[in-house]
Structure formats: C-alpha cells, structure tokens
Amino acid sequence: MAHLLTKGALADIMQGGNYDQPVVQVLTIKKVSSSSGQPEKDRYRTFISDGQNTVSFAMMTAPVYAKIGPNKEIQKYSIMKIRKYVTSVINNSEGKDSRVLLILDFEILEDGDGIGQKIGNPVPCSDKSASGTLNGASMKPGTNDVKPNSRPASSPNGDCAPSAKVPRMLDSANVKSSTSNGQHLTHPISSLSPYHNKWIIKARVTSKSDIRKWENAKGSGQLFSFDLIDESGEIRCTAFREMVDKFFPMIEVDKVYYISKCQLKPANKQYSSLKNDYEMSVTSETVIEECLDDPMEKLQTRYEFVPxxxxxxxxxxxxxxxxxxxxxxxxxxxxxxxxxxxxxxxxxxxxxxxxxxxxxxxxxxxxxxxxxxxxxxxxxxxxxxxxxxxxxxxxxxxxxxxxxxxxxxxxxxxxxxxxxxxxxxxxxxxxxxRTGGPGNFQTPWMCFKEVVDQQVGMHDNTRGEFYQVKGTILLLRTENCLYKACPSESCNKKVVDQNDGTFHCEKCQKSYEGFKYRLLCSMNVGDWSGNQWVSMFSDEAAKVIGTTADEAGELFDNDKHRFTELMESTHFKEFIFKCRAKMENYNDESRLKTVAVRVDPINYEEYNNHLINNIKQLTNNY
Structure with a gap:
C-alpha cells in the first residue's frame, strides 16, 4: 500500500512548490465550527501524510468536504488524491509565519476501513514556521500573507525549510513585471476578508460592466464593476469616480491580473449572486497589473442554473x-x-x-x-x-x-x-x-364564446382573471384614443390646457409649459365565435398602431387625415391578446372591463401546436 503515496510531495508543497495531484493518507480530520454558527462556513482541519512527512496545517471548507457525499465522512487512514490546492502563509499567534495547505478538490481512493493503519513512518516537516497553532484568530480568513507561484529548490537536507528568496510579506511596491520568472506572491480569493489588506490575488476577469452614472442627494459620479475568479472562488470588484477613468481602459474580460490593496466590505446580495461574502472596491492605493504568463484558461464563470x-x-x-x-x-x-x-x-x-x-x-x-x-x-x-x-x-x-x-x-x-x-x-x-392565482397555471387559451359562457372576470377575484385569444381588430375608436398627459416621468395623468401656454396636472399640482401624448385605445376584437371590446394602454396600443404616441400626436396636431388613416390601418390586423377581465365600479354601477395587458404577433408554429393538441384531446374523448 505504501506505493500509493507520493513521498516527498508534502515537503515540496509546504515550501511553496507545486506537485500535481499528490496522493496522501488522512491520519485525522477535525471539524472547526464557524463562529457565526453557519454550517456552510465551517472548516475541517486535516492531518495528512505522504508516507515520508506529515502536515497538520491542511484545511478544507465545508462545501469542499461535502463532495464526499451526503451523510458521509472522511474516515481515518483513508487514501486521498488532492486534485486542486493552494497554499498560503499566515501569521500565527506567536507572530511567526506558517504555511497552510488549502484543499480545493479531492478524491477518496480507498476508505480508511480498508487500510486500518498508518502507512510508513512519516515525520513532521522540520520547518519550524509550520509548527504554529491552528486556532482562534490565527486561522481567520484574510490573515494569510501569500504564496509564490514559482517553485523554489528544496533545501539540501530535503526538509520543508522555506526558501530564503521568498519574502515574508509583499506590499504593492514589491510588484515586478508579470513575466514567467516574476516573484509575485498570491493569495486565494476564498481567504480574503476586510480585516487584513496584506494580500495580492491573481485572478481572471470573467465579466465587466459598462460605465454607469449615478446621482443622489450626496452628489453624483460614475462606477463600473468586474468579476474575478481563481481556483478557490470568485469576487466582484467595483471602481468609483476618478478610479473609473484610471482602470476602465485597462481591465479586459478573460485577461488575468495581479490585484492588491483594494478595500473589502460585505457583499450586497441584492445585486450579486457570486458565492462570496465580500466584494472589493478600488482605492487610490490599488495596484492592478496584467499577468502575461498564466492565462488561467480553465477557469470559467461559475453558474448555478435554474430551470x-x-x-x-x-x-x-x-x-x-x-x-x-x-x-x-x-x-x-x-x-x-x-x-x-x-x-x-x-x-x-x-x-x-x-x-x-x-x-x-x-x-x-x-x-x-x-x-x-x-x-x-x-x-x-x-x-x-x-x-x-x-x-x-x-x-x-x-x-x-x-x-x-x-x-x-x-x-x-x-x-x-x-x-x-x-x-x-x-x-x-x-x-x-401566468395568472399567479390558485393552482399557478398557464394563462388558458380561450375563444370569446368561452369567455362569455364561463363568465370570465365576473367572479370575486381582486386581480381579475386572465386568458389569451387569437383575435382580429374589427374596429378602433378614434375618439379620445389620444390624450395630453403630464410630462413628469412618474405621472401619466391627463393635464388641463389653461390656454396661456401652460398645462396643469391635478395630481402633481404643477403647471408645465409642455405635455406628452399618451395612447388609450378602445378596440373591438373578434374571433370565429364572437367579439369583445378591449382597452389598450400606451405601450400595447403602440404595437398595434405601429408608431409611438408622440408620432401619433404629431399627426393628430398637423394632419388629421393621415392620423385617421393611421388609426384605420389597424383594422383586420391579427394578434395574440393576453387579456385581463375584471368587474369594476363606475358611477355606482358594476361593469366588466377587459384590458389587453400584452399584445404579441402570432407565432403560427406555436399556435398550430396548440390547435393540434386540442384536436388530439378531442379525438381521445371519442
């Protein structure tokens, strides 16, 4: 069994080197509960061996641990292949540096029950910097410094002593050109937190927003944001005001960058579904530099698609x-x-x-x-x-x-x-x-005879009842189909012409020098079984007429004949009408009001499928 383990792998890894998918043995594993009480933020401290050396500073997050499967646990003495990992340097409680192995993906090759014992006689890595405690504040995310990308040579005696070329901490001033022999130290996105800023990440840009302007009581400005990803996680970064001019031309989607000295704050989940509790903001001290030697092409935007x-x-x-x-x-x-x-x-x-x-x-x-x-x-x-x-x-x-x-x-x-x-x-x-009513069903197809027979809209339903119909416009009433509305964007109420060049809005209690035209059309729509008067508001009426309310209003003011022709051109046009029927009170009298809440061109392919399904249902009944 000893040949299963990759001897010497942990020695290389714990001095900042790289080893492709090492195979190790799990000697012990202990759950470290989150102080917030959230299970998804728990961590698991793992004591592992490669048959030659042991490492007690191996960690994995709860989501990574869960990959073993529901209601399962990693058994003592199990053989594990570490598929992905990163290492980071932290300051322990004694102020010394310790390197931590963060496991990002793994595979259990053989359960511990089948092994039953420790393989070989491994000894702890002799690196004293890796002997600090792993508790309390010493393991808070973000306390890490960073790990080198280049692989340093092993020490003569083969132990895990750190390379003298690796600095203890990296400030933005230490950043050199991003070439294959650069000495950048990087930090995994998953370990960032607002409590420490001594970090540099290397991440790929998966998306970039447009520049957006904003204005409120506190002032005005501009912003843009971009999403970043590395092997450990993803995070959003936003630049404001003058930082937009500095960094917007630099950031390009799919390129890889070294980024340091951003401000971290809790993420606003209302605007982002990235799986990170934090987001970054660019500051005047932020350093962003393109990485030219590692495209990180395998990293893609992480999705959790909903059907x-x-x-x-x-x-x-x-x-x-x-x-x-x-x-x-x-x-x-x-x-x-x-x-x-x-x-x-x-x-x-x-x-x-x-x-x-x-x-x-x-x-x-x-x-x-x-x-x-x-x-x-x-x-x-x-x-x-x-x-x-x-x-x-x-x-x-x-x-x-x-x-x-x-x-x-x-x-x-x-x-x-x-x-x-x-x-x-x-x-x-x-x-x-959808109607959104009881049963949560699709808006039904109906003909106008069925609407009448089933008294659609006459039931006690505060939201009204919905149906859709393939109908033909038989008549459009041109009288009062256009009105002068309040020019305020938040108000569409009719204004009163005061005959002095101004128009008064009763709702806003303001007078304006202008107005905007709005459409409010009443149309008689028919199908093979009957017809119905249907109201249409501005947006849907514009679809039927084929022009905007402003353009229709200009014709109404300047060319009544062309306006009439425009209105009459709607006759005998066919559409799919989604209608809402509802009883309303007007002058103490109840009456049925039908509104076309949506008007769409006929998709004959879908409509024919609907008819075919109806035919099949009818034939199956006989």
Missing part, C-alpha cells in the same frame, strides 16, 4: 442564473425613464429550455443594442433579476448581470442540440403569461 420552469416559483426581485435558447427576439425599443428622464433602450427575448418552458427576458442598454437573435443563440445569464407583471414572471438584466452568448460550456452544447432536434417545435408553457 426556466422553476422561475414561476421564485419570489420577485431575486437574482438567479439561467440559460436558454433565444426562441424569439423583439425589435429594439427606445423610451425615456419615468424618474430620471434618461433615454433607455430595451429588447425582449423569449428564452426556452429543456423543460419546454418559455420566459420573457428583457435586455437593457448596450446589451439590448448589440444583441443579435438570428440563429437562435444560447444565452447564459448570471444574476438576472426575477420580475412579475400581470401575474406572470419575467427576468431582466441589471447592472451586475453577466450575459454570455453561446458560451463554451457543456450546458450550452446540450441545450443547442436539444433545440435543433426537438425544442424548436415543442408546445411550450409560457410562464410570463
């Missing part, structure tokens, strides 16, 4: 990782933000995955401008936000979202293969059209 079918059960405003095929892509839309008045651009994309479920994805800004949906690309999203509208669930990109098109990951290849073979023609469940 699209499960998004329906996720609370709004949560951030998730999701992957799907772009089944349909809308045109780019431009409009003004209600609160700031800034011009915004967005694009809607329908994502589908192997769960035969579709969700609406909203892209913003440059992501919306640059996205090309031709060829049905696969989109992988990290930290997309879940939203809810009209009872349906949607997702959207936010400032911290990482979006990759056709990423080189196995999930992408599997999804693309599925879509090309069967996914393009499946009958889908669109969770963006």
């Amino acid at each position: 699209i079918s499960q998004i329906a059960n996720i609370e709004k405003d949560q951030t998730i990782d999701v992957i799907g095929v772009a089944k349909h892509t809308s045109e780019l839309q431009t409009f003004q933000a209600k609160t700031t008045g800034r011009e915004l651009k967005k694009r809607d994309v329908q994502l589908i995955d192997q769960s035969n479920t579709v969700v609406s994805l909203t892209l913003w800004g440059t992501q919306a401008e640059n996205f090309d949906g031709s060829g049905n690309p696969v989109i992988a999203l990290k930290s997309a936000r879940v939203g809810e509208f009209g009872g349906g669930k949607q997702i959207s990109t936010i400032s911290s979202t990482v979006m990759k098109i056709n990423p080189e990951i196995k999930e992408c290849y599997q999804l693309k293969g599925w879509y090309e073979s069967v996914g393009a023609n499946v009958n889908v469940n669109d969770i963006s059209l």
Whole structure:
C-alpha cells in the first residue's frame, strides 16, 4: 500500500512548490465550527501524510468536504488524491509565519476501513514556521500573507525549510513585471476578508460592466464593476469616480491580473449572486497589473442554473442564473425613464429550455443594442433579476448581470442540440403569461364564446382573471384614443390646457409649459365565435398602431387625415391578446372591463401546436 503515496510531495508543497495531484493518507480530520454558527462556513482541519512527512496545517471548507457525499465522512487512514490546492502563509499567534495547505478538490481512493493503519513512518516537516497553532484568530480568513507561484529548490537536507528568496510579506511596491520568472506572491480569493489588506490575488476577469452614472442627494459620479475568479472562488470588484477613468481602459474580460490593496466590505446580495461574502472596491492605493504568463484558461464563470420552469416559483426581485435558447427576439425599443428622464433602450427575448418552458427576458442598454437573435443563440445569464407583471414572471438584466452568448460550456452544447432536434417545435408553457392565482397555471387559451359562457372576470377575484385569444381588430375608436398627459416621468395623468401656454396636472399640482401624448385605445376584437371590446394602454396600443404616441400626436396636431388613416390601418390586423377581465365600479354601477395587458404577433408554429393538441384531446374523448 505504501506505493500509493507520493513521498516527498508534502515537503515540496509546504515550501511553496507545486506537485500535481499528490496522493496522501488522512491520519485525522477535525471539524472547526464557524463562529457565526453557519454550517456552510465551517472548516475541517486535516492531518495528512505522504508516507515520508506529515502536515497538520491542511484545511478544507465545508462545501469542499461535502463532495464526499451526503451523510458521509472522511474516515481515518483513508487514501486521498488532492486534485486542486493552494497554499498560503499566515501569521500565527506567536507572530511567526506558517504555511497552510488549502484543499480545493479531492478524491477518496480507498476508505480508511480498508487500510486500518498508518502507512510508513512519516515525520513532521522540520520547518519550524509550520509548527504554529491552528486556532482562534490565527486561522481567520484574510490573515494569510501569500504564496509564490514559482517553485523554489528544496533545501539540501530535503526538509520543508522555506526558501530564503521568498519574502515574508509583499506590499504593492514589491510588484515586478508579470513575466514567467516574476516573484509575485498570491493569495486565494476564498481567504480574503476586510480585516487584513496584506494580500495580492491573481485572478481572471470573467465579466465587466459598462460605465454607469449615478446621482443622489450626496452628489453624483460614475462606477463600473468586474468579476474575478481563481481556483478557490470568485469576487466582484467595483471602481468609483476618478478610479473609473484610471482602470476602465485597462481591465479586459478573460485577461488575468495581479490585484492588491483594494478595500473589502460585505457583499450586497441584492445585486450579486457570486458565492462570496465580500466584494472589493478600488482605492487610490490599488495596484492592478496584467499577468502575461498564466492565462488561467480553465477557469470559467461559475453558474448555478435554474430551470426556466422553476422561475414561476421564485419570489420577485431575486437574482438567479439561467440559460436558454433565444426562441424569439423583439425589435429594439427606445423610451425615456419615468424618474430620471434618461433615454433607455430595451429588447425582449423569449428564452426556452429543456423543460419546454418559455420566459420573457428583457435586455437593457448596450446589451439590448448589440444583441443579435438570428440563429437562435444560447444565452447564459448570471444574476438576472426575477420580475412579475400581470401575474406572470419575467427576468431582466441589471447592472451586475453577466450575459454570455453561446458560451463554451457543456450546458450550452446540450441545450443547442436539444433545440435543433426537438425544442424548436415543442408546445411550450409560457410562464410570463401566468395568472399567479390558485393552482399557478398557464394563462388558458380561450375563444370569446368561452369567455362569455364561463363568465370570465365576473367572479370575486381582486386581480381579475386572465386568458389569451387569437383575435382580429374589427374596429378602433378614434375618439379620445389620444390624450395630453403630464410630462413628469412618474405621472401619466391627463393635464388641463389653461390656454396661456401652460398645462396643469391635478395630481402633481404643477403647471408645465409642455405635455406628452399618451395612447388609450378602445378596440373591438373578434374571433370565429364572437367579439369583445378591449382597452389598450400606451405601450400595447403602440404595437398595434405601429408608431409611438408622440408620432401619433404629431399627426393628430398637423394632419388629421393621415392620423385617421393611421388609426384605420389597424383594422383586420391579427394578434395574440393576453387579456385581463375584471368587474369594476363606475358611477355606482358594476361593469366588466377587459384590458389587453400584452399584445404579441402570432407565432403560427406555436399556435398550430396548440390547435393540434386540442384536436388530439378531442379525438381521445371519442
């Protein structure tokens, strides 16, 4: 059995060298509970041997330990292959330096029950710097200094004495050019904390945001952020104000950098799903330098994909990782933000995955401008936000979202293969059209006769009842289909023309020198079984008319004939209408009001699948 162990490996590793996948024996393993009481932050101290030397400073985190399997433990005397590891130098309680082996991935080759004894006669490494205690503050993440990338020569007597060339601590002033023979000392991302700043990390940039402007009561400024990854973990770094001008041109996605002297603070989980309790902020002392000798190509963005079918059960405003095929892509839309008045651009994309479920994805800004949906690309999203509208669930990109098109990951290849073979023609469940009511079911297809027969909307439901129908616009009432609204972005109320060049808003209690046009159309929509009067607000009405409210208003003011032609051009157009029917009180009288909350062009492939399924259900009943 002794031949299983890689003798001498621990001696090399504990003096800062590298050894590919050493095989060791676990002599003891002890759980070190987290002071916060959170099990996922527990650590495991491991006493290991390579048959020649022993090391008592081997550690692994709870998630790494859990790789052995649920309800299992690493047995004493087990044979372990260490697949991945890093080492770091810490200051122990006596103020001396100690090197710690952090195990990142492992494989148990043989359980301890089958061994039953210690292999060989290993002795502790003679490195006195590795004999400090491992308790209390000495093992807090972030107390480490750093480990060299280059492999120093072993000492003449073969023990674990540290190389004299390795400095005890590295400050940003010590950083040399990033070449293959540089003496950079690096620190794993997983061990960073706000309590110590004597560290340098070497990490790959997996994503980079655009520069964003911000303004509030405290002032204004700009910022951008980028995500970093190494073998031990990932972390987000953000630059503010003048640091943006300094570092934005330097940082490039997929390049590797040495980074030191950033400020660490607790991560804001509302905007980031990275598995790190902390995030970094660039300061005036921060040093960022490109590493030219190690591309770290194997490191990729870490995802925890959620199947699209499960998004329906996720609370709004949560951030998730999701992957799907772009089944349909809308045109780019431009409009003004209600609160700031800034011009915004967005694009809607329908994502589908192997769960035969579709969700609406909203892209913003440059992501919306640059996205090309031709060829049905696969989109992988990290930290997309879940939203809810009209009872349906949607997702959207936010400032911290990482979006990759056709990423080189196995999930992408599997999804693309599925879509090309069967996914393009499946009958889908669109969770963006869900009612959100009891049963959590898909918005049902109905004809207008069924709507009347089933008295949809007349039941006691404060949210109303939803249905979707393939309908034809029979008539659009041009009277009062356009109104002058308050120009404030947060208000769409009708204004009163005071005939003195100003317009008064009763809600805002302000007078303005201008106004904005809004559409509010009433249309009679019919199908083979009947018809229904349906109201449409500005955004959906604009889809039907084919122009914006401002453009329609300009025609109304300057060319009534062309305005009438524009309105009448909507007649006999066909769309898929998602409608909400609800009883409302008006002048002490109850009446049914139907609103088209969403209007979409007809996807005949999906609609035909719906009809075929109905035919199959009917034929199975006979």
